[in-house]
Amino acid sequence: MSNRNTAAWQAADAAHFLHPFTDFKALADKGSRIVTRADDIYLWDSEGAKILDAMSGLWCVNVGYGQRTLIDAATRQLEQLPFYNAFFQTATPPAIELAQRLAEVTPPSFNHVFFAGSGSEGNDTIVRMVRRYWDIAGRPQRKVIIGRINGYHGSTMAGASLGGMAAMHAQGGLPIPDIVHIDQPYWRPHEDGPSRGLTRDEFGLVAARWLEAKIEEIGADRVAAFIGEPIQGAGGVIIPPATYWPEIERICRRHDILLVSDEVICGFGRTGRWFGCETMGYTPDLMTFAKGVTSGYIPLGGVMVGDRVARALIDEGGEFEHGYTYSGHPVACAVALANLELIQQRRLVEHVHDDVGPYLAAHYARLAEHPLVGSAETCGLMGALRLVQDKARGTPFAPEIGIGMVCRGHCFAEGLIMRAVGDRMIVAPPLVMTRAQVDEMVALIRRCLDLTLEDARRAGWLA
Ligand SMILES: *Cc1c(COP(=O)(O)O)cnc(C)c1O
DSSP states (O other): OOOOOOHHHHHHHHHOOOOOOOOOOHHHHOOOOOEEEBBBEEEETTOOOEEETTTTHHHOTTBBBBBBBHHHHHHHHHHHOSOOOSSSSSOOOOHHHHHHHHHHHHHTTEEEEEESSHHHHHHHHHHHHHHHHHHHHOOOOOOOOETTTOOOOSSSHHHHHSSHHHHHHHTOOOSOEEEEEEOOOOOTTSSSTTTTTHHHHHHHHHHHHHHHHHHHHGGGGGGEEEEEEESSSSTBBBOOOTTTTHHHHHHHHHHTEEEEEEETTTTTTSSSSSSSSHHHHHOEEEEEEOOGGGTSSSSSSSEEEHHHHHHHHHOOOOOOOOOOTTTTOOOHHHHHHHHHHHHTTTTTHHHHIIIIIIHHHHHHHTTTSSSSSSEEEEETEEEEEEEEEEEETTTEEGGGGOOHHHHHHHHHTTTEEEEEEEEEEEEEEOOOOOOHHHHHHHHHHHHHHHOOOOOOHHTTOOO
């Protein structure tokens, strides 16, 4: 790779590279930050600035950067067998071994996996698979899949349709047919809306029953599945009330609807258990995974298929007319195996559950006292701070101010990657993080909040 200076990289980037989810012109005018290397939980840019990556890349680098065993696993597999497919009645050892290991680390009802290249492809597989399941079950009219507003399930046609991002639906004629949405379980008791005046747990039941109302509106005999993230990630780390998921599960069982857990972010230890559904107390029929399965070192995704669906597909389904060139890619599977081994050997799930997760929660409880912070929540190593204009009343800032982006600008300048989703500032740092690194991250967060507060005072944005 050539060694250019920042301006040269930025010029070539602006001339040729269309970035995902980006206003191309605005970025070309401003110039990208060029990230050139990484180690542990830190990144370095082409100007030599060190950055604490509190987003684990894009919710994926759970074991941190520079892990030798993952690098060696990829290198060995590239030398041994860089690629072979699984279409022609063939398989490769890494794919077989990973399928077996995934069956071991997932809840007991999961014994089969369908591999894909990403989370989006995993969710495309979900759509194909649940509709195929109901065909085999002799109820082909069960086609409708219910997702949630502000959910994120990827950016392919099916993934974007299952998700509930209005801006994505507005481009490209989405959602595709027979996908509908209910509202998200976002508890905002101080604002006008469905949760006003309710306790958190009361609201969890109210929000879950929106699913039942939607099923009754459509007719249960037309509904195939419900899909949700245990905790909405890209939607702003929306942690549902504890009452929500058990009630969702009850409703799905009562109406005989498949329950799909999109574990692309919450899987592999993020919430302090292996999978988010375990933290939230439900057992789905299908789970999408990606991101953390390889800690992002190489792309891999897929679907964990529970016994109910697997038995129908295997025993009665005949040929399933679906698959990807890279389903079970040997190098990706080899890296995933090394990643799972590292998670187990370093006891990272326990580390999040017993040590750094509670430690981060204690820090966030103190951040909640900051004058700009209306609420501070964590689950495992995911955290969200909601910035408010009037702390006493919980009044949000006017959206035009873009308070989250103001704060994010300070983070960028101060060497911290913290993401803004509207007025919510979110983190999902690598699971290998030590307590000292949590202290370091929270000190940076506090500094950026203080700088944002100064801006707000100066500009007269506060109540
Ligand atoms: C990132 C994400 C996806 C999409 O995964 P890609 O690998 O980007 O296709 C799907 N679901 C959730 C919950 C995600 O966070």
